[in-house]
Amino acid sequence: MNEEIKFSDLGISSEILKAVEEMGYVHPSPIQAMAIPHLLEGRDVIGQAQTGTGKTAAFSIPMLNSIDPNIKQTQVLVLCPTRELAIQVSGEVxxxxxxxxxxxxLPIYGGDPIDKQIRALKRGVQIVVGTPGRVIDHINRGTLWMDEIRAIVLDEADEMLDMGFREDIEEILSKMQSNPQTVFFSATMAKPIMDLTRKYQKNPEIVKVIKKELTVSNIEQTYYEVKDSLKLELMTRLIDLHNLKLMLVFCNTKRGVDEVTETLISRGYGAEALHGDLSQAQRNRVMSKFRTGNVNILVATDVAARGIDVDNVDGVFNYDLPLDEEYYVHRIGRTGRAGRSGKAISFITGQRESRRLREIEAYTKSKIERKSPPSVAELIDLKRQNVVNTIKTTISKGGDMVQYKQIIEEMIFEGLDHMTITASLLKMIVGESSEQLEDISFENKRGEGRERSEGRGDRFGREGRGDRGRDRDRGPRADRSEGRGRDRDRGGRSDRGDRGGASRTRINTEKMGRLFINVGKSSKIRPGDIVGAIAGETGLAGNRIGEIDIFDSYTFVDVPMADVDNVLRVMNKNQIKGKTVNVEFSKEVK
Structure with missing residues (x-):
């Protein structure tokens, strides 16, 4: 449908149209084609679309079209869940x-000097893109005026609610001086989202990118069965095999990100890590290097990768298979953008992950093809062929080669022959490292690694979920909405059974200390929430956390005695599922 519609047909101003065409876009994406006409009419809109579908332009174009440039006050407010997304949206605007x-x-967010933002706001800014907390801060300081705001956009509304921003959002909406146009964009239409729309929107138009349009037909999806210990060796071979230039590598834990990054760097690859332990300044530097191509491999956790929007990523590696189907979609959606093709490569170990892959296939309604790891002979042949193709392409382009011919003539004059010179150059290009590679048995035999996986699954009382708590990069969005029906950064899913007091059986042999936490089942707390919070905030590995007993209004959890003081220091007055908790030592247990 949208291939027949052009941006020039949508009634946007010539200035915006010129910018759109300069960015290389002629036809709007499905969400743009559906949303822009309603937004231009001033209608309230609920848009359901996932990352990579063009939703930023879907609301930015009509918002810009409605701006009065002669009024220097803020006229459009865009709320985003993370600093990275606020920066990304502002850049698109x-x-x-x-x-x-x-x-x-102007983007406004925490971690950036507020004085600088205040000066910019005083000079006059028509569109503010910010995180809820910093927006409220400016409103309370009187540096962000609400008098002229005619439209407010909630980008990734589900993420903001999941991160516990509902009160902030409602506070901001309640401070509006008039009835602005309200626009909610979300990947899901969960109950909390619909509750907000009923309260703050008037007869909204619902525009939705249906599943068929959310497919990833331009992304080649493959997987390899591989031993854990050989994942990195296989990944580096695949990078060479496919001649990938810009890649995202996803791990499920901060520790995994650091280990993979360090190993890649030691092998001579340009890699950087991105996870929740980095300061905002560090994250900005890493992303700048990645966007400019100074670093071609970004190793990240799912939480830290929110807001990454780089069009020319040509490969995504699921180094660890994601724990949630939606995460898989978000991950691979970062390649194959803007009409380009991309590769999504997943590594799996053991039967449980094989079943998990089948679940992802069912969710995405796509086939993920099994591939065999490349042999050394294949890698060498491919490198040789790539060199031949590169030489042929260079010759076909022509150009001045006089200076290079002079070098060859000088070498011949010194007694070297054409064949020796050419062979030496090819050896330099292909590299000696390929000749030194060994053929390795990458594949994980059926059942191998099962014992470890089963041990982890039993610890969570649910078969096949794995050790979800191990130093997970939770971030604030681990506070999942019940309406979502799943817990992405926690230790499990909503169907995790309550066994009596919702206990989690301990198989740890360390001397343990029992801690009291003042939240329980009445706060919808589950074992995975406890494991995820403690592991994510303290760095204590999830497989060292022992028995968890959850009652109506409180919880007991066992942690190693050696780590009790650290857990108490970090977790007391911290948050679990958006609730501030008191944590106290109860007793020592065997």
Missing amino acids: KKLSKYLPKVNS
């Missing part, structure tokens, strides 16, 4: 407003 010189936009 700047591109689209390139030919609107009087229109200014």
